[in-house]
Each structure stands twice: as C-alpha cells, then as structure tokens.
Amino acid sequence: MKTKYIWLLAVLLSFTACNNDDDSSSTVDNLPPLTAGEADFSNYVAVGASFSAGFSDGALFIATQENSFPNIMSKKFEMLGGGSFSQPLMNDNIGGFVMGGTVVANPRLYFDGSGPVVLPATPTTQITDHLSGSFNNYGIPGAKSFHLGIPGYASLNPYFGRMASSPTATVIGDAVAQNPTFFTLSEIGGNDVLSYATSGGTGVDQTGNLNPATYGVNDITDPNVFAASFSAAVDALTANGAKGVVTNVPYITSLAHFTTVPYNPVPLDAGTAAVVNNAYAAYNAGVAQAFAYLVGIGAVSQAEADAEIAKRTIMFEASESNAVVIMDEDLTDLTAINPQLVSMRQATADDLLVLPASSFIGTEAVPGNPLTVNGVAIPLADKWVLTPEEQQAIKTATDAYNVTIESVANANGLAMVDFKSILIEASTTGIASGNYILNTSLVTGGLISLDGVHLTSRGYAVMANEMMRAIDATYGSNFEASGNFVDCGDYPTNYSPSLQ
Structure with a gap:
C-alpha cells in the first residue's frame, strides 16, 4: 500500500520564495544618515536559544551561524560604533556532534529533490571540545527559560558546554560578564513548549508545578516558573543600564513541522x-x-x-x-x-x-x-x-508567557518584537520582505528550514530587520529610514550538500 505525502511532492526549479514585483529595497536618494538614537551598540550581546544561534536544517553549522540574526545585526551596529561580535563556531558545515568516533547528533538536512534527508557525512565537531575566549552570542539550542540560570548547565547542553566560562557557569551569568551595552533576549519560552509539541504531546503540562527539577524533557513549563526565569534574565541584563530587545513567543503549531503532513493521506x-x-x-x-x-x-x-x-x-x-x-x-x-x-x-482536520x-x-x-x-x-x-487538547495546552502556556514578556518589556523600557503576529501573517498571507513574499510552507516558503521549525538564513535576515524595526521605534534609531535594512535576497534558503 502506498501513502501519499504532500510535502514530498514539492520539486522546485529553485528554493526561493515567490517574487514580489514591488522592489521595496531599491535605492532611494537623499536618505538621512544612520543614527543610533538612545541606544549604545558598542558591546552587543545576544542571549537566546536556537534561533539566536542560527540553527537551521536540523543542525548548527558555520554557514548558518554566520547568517544568524545576531551576526547580521552586529554588522549594522558596527556602523554605529559597535565592536567585534564573537560566536562559538562549529568546526564545519556538516553540523552535528561526534563523541570519539561515534555520531551523537546528526548532521544537517538537505533537499534531495523529493524531501529532506540527512547529509551523508560525518561531523568533525567533538562534543567534548571546549572553546577558549569570550563570546557575544549566547544562543543555546535547546535552552528553556529556566535553563538560563542553572549553574552547571554546561554539563547538560553541549552547545553551552563548549563555550561556558567554567563547569559551574550559567548562561545568563556568562552573558552579563561581557558587560553588554545592548542585548537581544530572543525566543525565550519557545523551547518551553516546543519539545512537548514535537513529541506529539507525550510530555506533561506542568502548570501548577513550580519545581522545574522534576520536569521531564518534553514537559510544558509552568507559567510562573517562566515568569521568574524571564524576569531574572532581564534584571541581570539591564542591571548596568543596558538597553535591548525582547521577543514574544509565536504559536509554534503553525510551523511547517505541524502543518505539512495531512491528516488524511x-x-x-x-x-x-x-x-x-x-x-x-x-x-x-x-x-x-x-x-x-x-x-x-x-x-x-x-x-x-x-x-x-x-x-x-x-x-x-x-x-x-x-x-x-x-x-x-x-x-x-x-x-x-x-x-x-x-x-x-x-484523525480530523483539527489534529x-x-x-x-x-x-x-x-x-x-x-x-x-x-x-x-x-x-x-x-x-x-x-x-x-x-490533538486539539494538546494544542490548547500549548496555546494556553504561550499566551501566559507572552503576558509576562510584554509586562517585563514595558516595565524596563525595552523594545519588543511581536513574533506571534509575524508568524500568523507568514502562515496565512505570507510576509513581504524586500523582493520576496515568504511563508511557512516546507521547502517552498523560503522562511522555514528543512526541519520544519527553525528559520532559513533568509528567514534570519527577515528576523534581523524586524529586530531593527523595533529598535527604531523604541530608541529612536533609524535603520529602516536610512536604508540600512538588509536585503533578504542576499541570504540563501538552502545549502548544497557539497558545502562541508
């Protein structure tokens, strides 16, 4: 018996999103000079999870790290006195980890003409390797809100383990130690519901349980635990007067990971x-x-x-x-x-x-x-x-997290990017950026990478522009008005299997 998979039928001439005849990125004469407004970009530090790291196509690898939204933004900040931006780069463009000679985290995905497949190559990044020096990008794939303040989290997460200042360091402690003048605190809360969602709801909704030490890996974080963790992170980052941008949590069930496979195939x-x-x-x-x-x-x-x-x-x-x-x-x-x-x-269409x-x-x-x-x-x-009941648990927790994020952002005078609304737009009408209209369809949409959850490099460019738009609105900078948004067409939607 054969079963049809709609997403496997998408064979494209190219992987770009649909062209938009309106070239909004064309050169305009007499633009004002770029200004920082009230923001000080001299020392920018990014704190977050996989999106901040540049995770894409099911893995973290050099090409997408270099196209992470923090790295894209840092190049704009350099024009206003920003310093160098150091990232904990992987060893290759294969992605994944090895321990000794054993692969313990798979390489990235690529599109073989019929669907996403794992790159047939062996990673060269050892899970036990440790990088020396200080960093500006503390985007830690897999990090949940309460993980940011856990001493010894380096032993639990290899992405942080390879860059932590010590075995007992915390993510937020190491980030604050860089003395940021400006920060982004992005996608915090996403992982607090994501593993529950990607596991098909096999975890537990821990609402009412204030002890995250008792949580399973696929559980939903209690909103009060999230609120305490998020508030503590903002308090630490703003203690010396740093300004910054936070993001709210989108409804992740509108991502391609959950919308590609039909209920009736x-x-x-x-x-x-x-x-x-x-x-x-x-x-x-x-x-x-x-x-x-x-x-x-x-x-x-x-x-x-x-x-x-x-x-x-x-x-x-x-x-x-x-x-x-x-x-x-x-x-x-x-x-x-x-x-x-x-x-x-x-199953029904609601599943x-x-x-x-x-x-x-x-x-x-x-x-x-x-x-x-x-x-x-x-x-x-x-x-x-x-199921609908599991989807509702995700939505309820997400809504509660977003109440906290908006309240904390307002109380601290921080810029906030409404990723919830942006993802709704992208998953319905599509979101216009430069010459492109991007949406959340797998492979064809241009925004979501082959794992169905994380962004493409083009998507991270869009994210950088949304961040800068929020900075303009809150701090009086003029990245958009001065023509300094990035052209998302300069960033790829996919990477060749030959890139290693």
Whole structure:
C-alpha cells in the first residue's frame, strides 16, 4: 500500500520564495544618515536559544551561524560604533556532534529533490571540545527559560558546554560578564513548549508545578516558573543600564513541522477499504455497546454517548484521502468494560501530525502483511499527533508567557518584537520582505528550514530587520529610514550538500 505525502511532492526549479514585483529595497536618494538614537551598540550581546544561534536544517553549522540574526545585526551596529561580535563556531558545515568516533547528533538536512534527508557525512565537531575566549552570542539550542540560570548547565547542553566560562557557569551569568551595552533576549519560552509539541504531546503540562527539577524533557513549563526565569534574565541584563530587545513567543503549531503532513493521506481502493472496514466492525460495534451500557447506568448522557460514538467510529472508503487512525488519550476509557476498546479514532482536520510521521504512515509493522499498516490497521501512537487538547495546552502556556514578556518589556523600557503576529501573517498571507513574499510552507516558503521549525538564513535576515524595526521605534534609531535594512535576497534558503 502506498501513502501519499504532500510535502514530498514539492520539486522546485529553485528554493526561493515567490517574487514580489514591488522592489521595496531599491535605492532611494537623499536618505538621512544612520543614527543610533538612545541606544549604545558598542558591546552587543545576544542571549537566546536556537534561533539566536542560527540553527537551521536540523543542525548548527558555520554557514548558518554566520547568517544568524545576531551576526547580521552586529554588522549594522558596527556602523554605529559597535565592536567585534564573537560566536562559538562549529568546526564545519556538516553540523552535528561526534563523541570519539561515534555520531551523537546528526548532521544537517538537505533537499534531495523529493524531501529532506540527512547529509551523508560525518561531523568533525567533538562534543567534548571546549572553546577558549569570550563570546557575544549566547544562543543555546535547546535552552528553556529556566535553563538560563542553572549553574552547571554546561554539563547538560553541549552547545553551552563548549563555550561556558567554567563547569559551574550559567548562561545568563556568562552573558552579563561581557558587560553588554545592548542585548537581544530572543525566543525565550519557545523551547518551553516546543519539545512537548514535537513529541506529539507525550510530555506533561506542568502548570501548577513550580519545581522545574522534576520536569521531564518534553514537559510544558509552568507559567510562573517562566515568569521568574524571564524576569531574572532581564534584571541581570539591564542591571548596568543596558538597553535591548525582547521577543514574544509565536504559536509554534503553525510551523511547517505541524502543518505539512495531512491528516488524511491514505489512498484505498474499494476492495482494500472493505477489508479494513470489516476488521474494524467489531470495534465499532463494541464502542456502541459500551456507551449504551454507560447511558444505562447514568454515567453519560445519550447526547454525550452519541457524540463519542460518532467520533470513534472508524470507516474507510474508496478514496485518495482517508484519515489515519490515531490513539487519543482524551477519549473516554472503555477498557474496563472491554479491554479491546482502546482509545482510538480517525484523525480530523483539527489534529496535527508531526513531520516525522510522514516516514512512518503506511509502513507495515509486519513486513509483507498489508493488514499491519501503520495508520490504517494499527493506530498511530501519541507521539505522532497533536490533538486539539494538546494544542490548547500549548496555546494556553504561550499566551501566559507572552503576558509576562510584554509586562517585563514595558516595565524596563525595552523594545519588543511581536513574533506571534509575524508568524500568523507568514502562515496565512505570507510576509513581504524586500523582493520576496515568504511563508511557512516546507521547502517552498523560503522562511522555514528543512526541519520544519527553525528559520532559513533568509528567514534570519527577515528576523534581523524586524529586530531593527523595533529598535527604531523604541530608541529612536533609524535603520529602516536610512536604508540600512538588509536585503533578504542576499541570504540563501538552502545549502548544497557539497558545502562541508
């Protein structure tokens, strides 16, 4: 049986986003000279996570580090007295880590004409290597809000481990030690919900638990823990009068990682559909009987029973677009009535399948047996799908984080970039930048890299412009009015596999 994957059908003449006939980056005569306003860019330090680092295509590598939004901005700041900007560069353009001779973090992805694949090369960056010197970019892939202040975080995160000033250092402590006059504190809060999302909601929503030491790697951070961590980071960065920019947290479920794989990718002919439906007939009948029993004892109303029976009835048809079968822990548990009635249903348009599911749907649990097809005869496990309830948990936490970010930014007179609104625009109408209209579609959109979460280098250029626009509005600089926004067309959307 073959399963269609929409995202695998995108074969392009180029990887650029759609051209926009309006060339808003054309030269304009009589522009005013560039001014800093109230900001002092003499010593710029970036603090954040993977976006600040320049992570792209599933890895961190030199080319994208050099095109990270902090590095792009630092070149503009140099025009106003900014100093050098040092980054903890990886060893290569392969990405990933090795420990001894063993690959412990995969190389970057590249597009092979049908989909993203891992670069067939071995990383040269040893996970145990330590870089000497001081740095300006403290973008730490994987860092959550509360990680910024954890002593010894270097032992938990190799990206920080290779640049930490000591084994007991904290991210925010090392950043503040550089005595910044200007800072960016970006995407803090993103990772506090991201691993929950990319794991299909297998973690726990820890709202109400104020002890992050008890959290699992895929859990959602309690909003009060986030608030304390974010406020402490801003307090430390502004203690000596530094000005800066913060960003709010977008709704990450609109990223390509969650919107590329359709909920209904299963093609079946009439004969196969009949066979599959016959296999599910006993389950459908059992669900109806179980709810009849629950109605009879007054455990549920008839309306509640009817709604869940309709939701759980599994039916395939002769079509190119059958919905996959998924596990859903939020369904009423019927196994006490009948152990065979596990909590499964067919997906709907309200469910989000994660990008890695594309390589799993349609495979056979028992090779050669078409009655063991994953997503058809065998339901997809929780890790492959974000249900509406799990999506709501992400949104609720994100909204709470953003209340804190806006409040702290206002209280400290900081510039703020509304990435939530920007990503909404990018995922709906597309966002115009220079000669391009970029959107969040995988491969074709130009904004989101091949991992479906992180930006392309062109996307980081757009991010740099949005940062400078916020700086202009808050501190009276004039990067935009003086024609000093970067041209996103100067930055690539993809990297050749030959770049190593």
